[in-house]
Amino acid sequence: MITDFYKSVELLDFDVASANLFGLNNSVLEKKGSRIPEADLMIASLAMANNRILVTCDSRHFRKISGLNFEKW
Structure with a gap:
């Protein structure tokens, strides 16, 4: 079954491109004084690096990330 x-x-790997976007997004959010949990930032960076739409039921953190395509379900 599994x-x-x-x-x-x-399955997508958290690769160098994801890590670079993580650092960039973290820096931007930090300068705005609008940090989010690292796990959410990693998920968002992974989606961005792979040109994917992130699907979430809780968009409050993700809406703070410029350039992230996401849908709230």
């Missing part, structure tokens, strides 16, 4: 699930999704 094996079937993993076959149906694409």
Whole structure:
């Protein structure tokens, strides 16, 4: 059952591009005095690095990140 699930999704790695965006986004948010949890920032940076739309039920942190495509479900 779990094996079937993993076959149906694409797993994305937190790579150098994701890490670079994490640093950039963190710096921008810090300068604005608008920090968010690192886990949310990592998720957002991963989505941005892979040109993906982030789907979330809680957009309050993600809406602070310029250039992030996200949908609230």
